[in-house]
Amino acid sequence: MTTPPNISQMQINDMLYARDMAGDEVHAIQSYLRHYGYLQDQFGALHDGEYDEATEKAVRLYQCCFGLPVSGALDQATLCEMAKPRCGFVDIPPIGGAFTAISRWEQSDITYRFNSFSTKIAKADIERDVASAFDLWSEQCDLRFAMSADGTVDIEIEFAQGAHGDENPFDGPSGVLAHAFFPPPNGGPLAGDTHFDDDENWTCNVGDSQGIDFLTVAAHEFGHAIGLGHSRQRGALMFPSYSGPQRFLAPDDIAGCQSLYGPPSVSDTDNCPS
Ligand SMILES: [Zn+2]
Ligand SMILES: [Zn+2]
Numbered sequence: 001m002t003t004p005p006n007i008s009q010m011q012i013n014d015m016l017y018a019r020d021m022a023g024d025e026v027h028a029i030q031s032y033l034r035h036y037g038y039l040q041d042q043f044g045a046l047h048d049g050e051y052d053e054a055t056e057k058a059v060r061l062y063q064c065c066f067g068l069p070v071s072g073a074l075d076q077a078t079l080c081e082m083a084k085p086r087c088g089f090v091d092i093p094p095i096g097g098a099f100t101a102i103s104r105w106e107q108s109d110i111t112y113r114f115n116s117f118s119t120k121i122a123k124a125d126i127e128r129d130v131a132s133a134f135d136l137w138s139e140q141c142d143l144r145f146a147m148s149a150d151g152t153v154d155i156e157i158e159f160a161q162g163a164h165g166d167e168n169p170f171d172g173p174s175g176v177l178a179h180a181f182f183p184p185p186n187g188g189p190l191a192g193d194t195h196f197d198d199d200e201n202w203t204c205n206v207g208d209s210q211g212i213d214f215l216t217v218a219a220h221e222f223g224h225a226i227g228l229g230h231s232r233q234r235g236a237l238m239f240p241s242y243s244g245p246q247r248f249l250a251p252d253d254i255a256g257c258q259s260l261y262g263p264p265s266v267s268d269t270d271n272c273p274s
Contacts, residue, residue, distance in 0.1 A: 003168070004035035006175030008083040023049035029074065032082060033058040036240070037090045038065075065091060065232050066241075085200070085212060086241040087220060088168060088176035091230045099238060099256030100229035105183045105192075108261070110226075111148040112155040118198050119159075121214060125204040130157065133219035136237075136249050137226060141257040142265045154183075154191075155225050159198040166190060170197035177217050177242060180224035194221045206245045213245035228256045 005028040027049045033039045038061050039046060043054040056072040063070045066081050112130070117123045127147070134145035145155075163169040168179055180194040181187030196202070196217070203211025216237075223238045231238040236252040249257075 003171045004032050004088075004176065005029075006171045007032060007079070008085070008174045009172075010083075026051050026055065029059075029082075030055055033062060035090070036062075038062045067232075067234050081241065084241040084243065085174045085177050087217075087224075087230070088170075088179035089224055089230065089240070091240050098233035098236060098252045099231045099259070101256055101259050102227050102229050103183045103186050104227045104260040105143070105154065108142050108144060108265070110143055110145050110155060110192075111151075111153040112145060112157060113148055113153040115156050115158040117159060118196065118202055118214075120198065120200075120202045121204050126214065129204055129215040130218055132247070133215055133222055136219050136247070137222060137257055139264065140249055140254045141226075141261040141263065143226060143257075143261055155222075156193045157196075158193075159196045161198050164195065166195070168195075170195075170199060172197075172199045173201065177212060178221050180221040182224060183227050192225045194218075194225050196221075206247065209244075212242065213247070215247050216245050217242065219247065219249075223253065223257070226257065227260050228253075231256070 007028070010025070010028060030039065030046065030048065033055070038058040039054065040058070040061075043057040046052065046054040059074060059078065060070050060072045062068075063072075063078055068077050068081060069075075112134075114126070117126055131145075131147075138144055158164070161170060162172075170176060176197060177200055178194065178196045181190045181192060184191040187193070196214075201211045202214045204214050205211070206213060206215075220237050228238050230240045231252050233239065233250070233252045236250045237246055237248070238253055238256065
């Protein structure tokens, strides 16, 4: 898999619409749509660099998934959405509902480790926010997360720039923020692993409107690491694009994780008569 074009770095005239676009711009849009799963074989033959019928259908599907007016044209709202920072994960072609559940861990106790830290934020802040991001999920479903310094762990966390050893190189500031791999058997040896693009302007301060809120993105990526795909529901944490801090699960996210793991198990102490 190659890096999808970073639409936010493209020189696209706001007023360019569909068939007025030139070859390179259409090619970039097609690559973007293909990368995220919107260009599908059943849409017919694709002509590279041409705003053809297959491309228009893919744009309609993208607009439908993002709750935009479905025109099939690359209007300002559509280009604006494409230019937003987002998760690098494919948007699973939607079928009906909101959340998608892909695969699950067999066990309820999940371990994690840091392979590297960010150059932008302090190690202690990252450790705290990662624990908080895992808590969002463990409070709603039957999973528990623990950091482990040695031995084999389920989820390996790292910060990286550009190419970093898997087939999904990062793309510099904005565009793709992070990606994660589903639980086994998906993802092979990388199953559960979660990578953050260290070229982003990460912040751990929820009041910093210029930065990308690390906790929000971590919680989203851990949703993938426990087996959830993208949701079509705007307002869900598992929605593909980033629109500012969201340090909570929406009802759709809760339904998603409970479909995989059930509600949190009641601990022994909770059962003790007081
Ligand atoms: Zn994602
Ligand atoms: Zn990676």
